[in-house]
Amino acid sequence: MADPQEVLSQRVRSALGAALGADYAGTDPVIRPSQFADYQANAALALAKKLGRKPRDVASDIVARLEVDDVCREVEISGPGFVNMTLRDDWIAGQAQDLLADPRLGVPEQPKQNIPVDYSAPNVAKEMHVGHLRTTVVGDALVRTLEFLGHNVIRQNHIGDWGTPFGMLIEHLLEVGEHSADADLLKTDPNAFYQAAKEKFDTSEDFAVRARRRVVALQGGDAETLRLWQGLIDLSKVYFNKVYTTLGVTLTDADLAGESTYNDALAGVCAELERAGIAEQSEGALCVFLEGFTGREGNPVPLIVRKSDGGYTYATTDLATVRYRVEELKADRIVYVVGAPQAMHFQMMWETARKAGWLPESVETVHVQIGNVLGTDGKILRTRSGKPIRLMALLDEAVERATRVVAENRPDLDEQTRAAIARDVGIGAVKYADLSVSHDTEYVFDFDRMLALNGNTGPYLQYAAARIRSIFRKGGLAPEDAVGPIALAEPAERELALALLGFGPVVRLVGDTLEPHRLCGYLFDLAQAFTSFYERCPVLKAEDSTVRGSRLALTAATLRTLVQGLALLGVHAPERM
RNA sequence: GCACCUGUAGCUCAGUGGAUAGAGCACCGGACUUCUAAUCCGACGGUCGCAGGUUCGAAUCCUGCCAGGUGCGCCA
Numbered sequence: 001m002a003d004p005q006e007v008l009s010q011r012v013r014s015a016l017g018a019a020l021g022a023d024y025a026g027t028d029p030v031i032r033p034s035q036f037a038d039y040q041a042n043a044a045l046a047l048a049k050k051l052g053r054k055p056r057d058v059a060s061d062i063v064a065r066l067e068v069d070d071v072c073r074e075v076e077i078s079g080p081g082f083v084n085m086t087l088r089d090d091w092i093a094g095q096a097q098d099l100l101a102d103p104r105l106g107v108p109e110q111p112k113q114n115i116p117v118d119y120s121a122p123n124v125a126k127e128m129h130v131g132h133l134r135t136t137v138v139g140d141a142l143v144r145t146l147e148f149l150g151h152n153v154i155r156q157n158h159i160g161d162w163g164t165p166f167g168m169l170i171e172h173l174l175e176v177g178e179h180s181a182d183a184d185l186l187k188t189d190p191n192a193f194y195q196a197a198k199e200k201f202d203t204s205e206d207f208a209v210r211a212r213r214r215v216v217a218l219q220g221g222d223a224e225t226l227r228l229w230q231g232l233i234d235l236s237k238v239y240f241n242k243v244y245t246t247l248g249v250t251l252t253d254a255d256l257a258g259e260s261t262y263n264d265a266l267a268g269v270c271a272e273l274e275r276a277g278i279a280e281q282s283e284g285a286l287c288v289f290l291e292g293f294t295g296r297e298g299n300p301v302p303l304i305v306r307k308s309d310g311g312y313t314y315a316t317t318d319l320a321t322v323r324y325r326v327e328e329l330k331a332d333r334i335v336y337v338v339g340a341p342q343a344m345h346f347q348m349m350w351e352t353a354r355k356a357g358w359l360p361e362s363v364e365t366v367h368v369q370i371g372n373v374l375g376t377d378g379k380i381l382r383t384r385s386g387k388p389i390r391l392m393a394l395l396d397e398a399v400e401r402a403t404r405v406v407a408e409n410r411p412d413l414d415e416q417t418r419a420a421i422a423r424d425v426g427i428g429a430v431k432y433a434d435l436s437v438s439h440d441t442e443y444v445f446d447f448d449r450m451l452a453l454n455g456n457t458g459p460y461l462q463y464a465a466a467r468i469r470s471i472f473r474k475g476g477l478a479p480e481d482a483v484g485p486i487a488l489a490e491p492a493e494r495e496l497a498l499a500l501l502g503f504g505p506v507v508r509l510v511g512d513t514l515e516p517h518r519l520c521g522y523l524f525d526l527a528q529a530f531t532s533f534y535e536r537c538p539v540l541k542a543e544d545s546t547v548r549g550s551r552l553a554l555t556a557a558t559l560r561t562l563v564q565g566l567a568l569l570g571v572h573a574p575e576r577m
Numbered sequence: 578g579c580a581c582c583u584g585u586a587g588c589u590c591a592g593u594g595g596a597u598a599g600a601g602c603a604c605c606g607g608a609c610u611u612c613u614a615a616u617c618c619g620a621c622g623g624u625c626g627c628a629g630g631u632u633c634g635a636a637u638c639c640u641g642c643c644a645g646g647u648g649c650g651c652c653a
Contacts, residue, residue: 035597040596078596298579301580410615524601
């Protein structure tokens, strides 16, 4: 099983060593996809300068020593010194054949790392918004991908389950009754509960006093207060899980590691920072000042770990968290899938942790910055009346729209089947839209675009998979039974086979760069290569049984790759649509 | 004021220092007696924000500027 780019890299590297001496055997041969061949090696151009020779001469020396007869049909020097390489059809076919037999479809199994991934992180008693949706969806795709690459991924749902608002929330819960309909709002419409509590807090001085007293009791560990607090969380969990189930996200209660988890460690964090001279008192608060972080008027900006009232901040919690992930979870790499505005906070927090010795250089931390989600007007997504959009309402609308489309196009299917398809398509469309653009840029949320059957959308990929399944259904065959042999004659067959070889490399790339949109781009290209093939190359009706067998094998490999690829993104491909 | 992010076709977005910068949508023109036309094929469409620099070669790296977004002392 081989990544053509990797194979060619090795061959060209050997040629470099043979032609220019062992010192050059380690040079990057700079293999890139080419518009004039399958791949091109660009190393000669860079080396020419160093060697004081003409690039074309260097290229021809490389080509003279290049042993690729088994892999390439044609090697050609062109332009200023590019080495264009065209793969042999039988080599591509052979690799595709290997792919068919490989349960991992060419995806490498990497040395196992412990990777805590922090994502989703909704707040108790608050509606999840589209921002949470995106970190949840992107995080889940990364988690699935990293696991498939062989890593020990530890999901960490750092929910907001602590802080001053809980005083008012607990008091409100007490007033409405723990088992009241009002309390049940937490399961379905948490903002309604939150707003009601806030309303009382803002309008009733008496309530506000009790709320503040309740915060003190909560932080002091009062048993009854803790019980009520736990009740709030349990109710909120119902809501979270409903969202996760609807979305098809892998998070469970076992992955909850909310802010409150680290309460016991906060005092120690502060004490150690102070003892080590990393933190200092400033205006009554305990602060860490770091070089290079200045705010307005050039003042140094602090990372506050203990407020002047003695309370701790999320910086303190995050420090305790990173220490826990290193010491207890034995993290090799820590991934934070969190909104882009937190970038500076993470930089300061990590630098502090490194200074304190809690975050060794050997442990890499990555902030997968999630950009804002905008409406079609280019502003932060809100309803027409200006309120934030309820996440469940958003998902319902996606499914509703998909339902209408399915009803229109597939009146032949029964209602239950159509409803299942509509769920897969509606939810898949939303998730895919979140994933298909680079995670750190803002993106425009547009139902019409994401549900379109054309373009780089979830439904387009699902449709490609559904058509393939339809072929096998029609032929009374199982994809597993399509074993080839694969032989390539038509250009569309060749293109499809070559595209299939790209799956392993792109999955590895996503694991390295934590950029799921690259997998989306790959799958879209693959689906396009398939539909092209589908138009030009009859499978079941192929005139020749050998051709038919080969095409069936290509089709089966495409199906598995699409389904696996979509699965890594957390998108389900329905049997038919 | 400082820091970070963004600026690529009318719109939404890709783009590993490599040749003539790519998709999709929209618009225009074609293809259904054929495995799902919810599709496919073709045409049109560009001062890669601007100006310098590095390089054999820059959308990509560096500097400055312009525009938009975000963050910047006791919320998380």
